[in-house]
Amino acid sequence: MQLLGLHHVSILTGKAEKNYEFYTKILGMRLVKKTVNQDNTESYHLFYADAEGTPGTEVTFFDIPGLGHSYRGTSDISTVSLRVRTTDALLFWKERFTQLGIHHDSIEKRAGRDTLAFQDFEGTRLILVADNVEPGVRAGIPWKRDDIPVEHAIIGLGPVTLTVSIAEPTIGILTEVMDFRFVSSYPSLDGEYPDIMVFATGEGGSGAEVHIEPRPDLPRARIGRGGVHHVAFRVPNEEEYHLWALRLKEHRIANSGKVERYYFKALYFREPNGILFELSTDTPGFATDEPLETMGQKLALPPFLEPRREQIEANLRPLELN
Template structure:
């Protein structure tokens, strides 16, 4: 396997009301909105990117929020849990913080020597906070609502739910260059590189579960990192030679992308690490203005008129916070 991802790039989910979505991820989870743009394939809806200060790959959870979207159904053929990495011994603080914000949480679980706190966002998206015993060196986005000592460091892992694991495992190892790391009953862990936060995927085998329905409150796709465009192009050719149905390379403005489905049904993406989110606005102003790619700029007035008004909390801007 000549091409190996170094870890997760982002996870994209479908939400409902965009204001409720922004309030939850900015105020309750303490992330930063690093880009306010639109779904390039459907410009009538926002595409909101949440992450650390600069939106580094591996910290990003993004949303297509459709106000009238029907509720999805969790099941096989999709990513069913998105987990964030937080400091060790911080889950007590997070449990109190979430419950004070009206968010119901599950009991803290222990999995692979990590403490896991499950909960859901307002649209029912299944999330978790994972306190990694070996720590996470990534710098957090520090806000008055969620102080840095407890703040999210970035993505920890995703869980793919499948009816059987063999073909999915083959795609993860042979198509993405991951390695098998652990097995716990019906859960199989695969890692990129040395593993750890931001480089982990769990495959959960639930043969009797219904097929998932991707709509509000579910993950749309999971993106993995490619270092540059030339690697991505060669990687794409290798996938094509392997018989994988993969898209052409798409310009997503802040990265380049290819998409394909793993055999279990989950839509995967390989995204480049560059050019990043400061390509069209300065670091200190990320996320505050509606940004459109050049090919949509002629339709700016029409697009802006169709989007709901979005009020961002002061914490999203370090100058005015």
């Protein structure tokens, strides 16, 4: 029983329209599902991914207009990475960001890979990471756009960085409960703080890594717009999903219990530093209720919310995504 890698990350946005424009028109990702937050159906939930909504390529956003700022610190998913194929792709994106006025850094080495850090319009800290034919978990299928060469397109999720005050409790959950393994470490870019530690699961590679950044000098983060709400990890099927539920119970880890999200099944729990983890099944996927060709074009509701569609649509603010 082994987790395959990263499934998705979920982030908070205060402006869904600008969010859509950034992640589709600037980054070239596909909106594969426009639905609602199942825990608050007055809020939209947008899913961006590769061409087919493949698990391990998804960045999702909860739309909360008027949401306040994020304040960085510990107990935080501080960066989210997106995979590209090569270092040449990073050069393309660096030039594109410069032309479009997107805040970005220089190309730097992180964990032995070429990377390019940048931010979206709400300050979400993102990193493009070049695979460069590295073995590991398979990447996704690029969504084709005329202004982004397919060989430079985003092809999935890369490592997430967890910034914590004390690393050992988080490492314990990753290695003793979730069966991650220590891979390596690398220095922080400024060199003033402890090395960042790399842990991997499944076939490894950038789509299956968590990076732990110890920062005892920082205050606890406060999440707002642009902040990462949780990170989800891939469970291959329902059989193993049930086994993971049992494992959490055996380790006496407080959790949500089994949650039916229709597009996947989920389990939620907080690791000792307070970061929210989710275990999500690869199945059944986003093409369950929409044809692959037209995914994301209409408001999709799972069957258990469909009887309330009229009420839900009446309580949602108008959202024009062009």
